[in-house]
Amino acid sequence: MNVTIMRQVKFCAGHRLVGHEGKCANLHGHNYLAQFFVSGGEFDEVGRVVDFSVINRLFKGWIDENWDHGILAWDEDSELLEALGHLQPSKVFCLPYNPTAENIAKYLLTEVGPGLVEQIEGYDIQLTKVVVWETENACAELSINDAESTIAPRLHSGHAET
DSSP states (O other): OOEEEEEEEEEEEEEOOTTOSSGGGSOEEEEEEEEEEEEESOOOTTSOSSOHHHHHHHHHHHHHHHTTTEEEEETTOHHHHHHHTTSSSOOEEEESSOOOHHHHHHHIIIIIHHHHHHTOTTOOEEEEEEEEEEETTEEEEEEHHHHHHOOOOOSOOOOOOO
8 A cells, every 4th residue: 555645835936937928927926726646655653644844944944044035046047046136135945957947846856855754763754746836826746656767957948827
């Protein structure tokens, strides 16, 4: 038997999309919602795969420290990085690809999540899916099977305008 639980984390962040053909090429912000799906095959003595508060503490803690009220920038976006370098204080997190909702989900699933899940002792669980809501009407979903084929970095994505 495999059971999946989900915990969501809200955060605010700015970004811009290099090569976007519309208004998302401008620096702008979103009230994001990230949903983290964790799966496991066994229940603990209480009857849980893992307590929701453990997932929240780790994932919300990482997002609050690194992304909330900051700018998510592509590490190849030299114009944005140079401009932000003149602002103090400035919270900037560089991603290895354009910060689309798809790529944000990929980063959380493949780079951030595994290290956070490893910190949870006593449970045999895995982060299996991340959904990133950029607006209440637009989201990107990436599961562990999708991540194996990876989303290639690209200048143009299927980024939905707000």
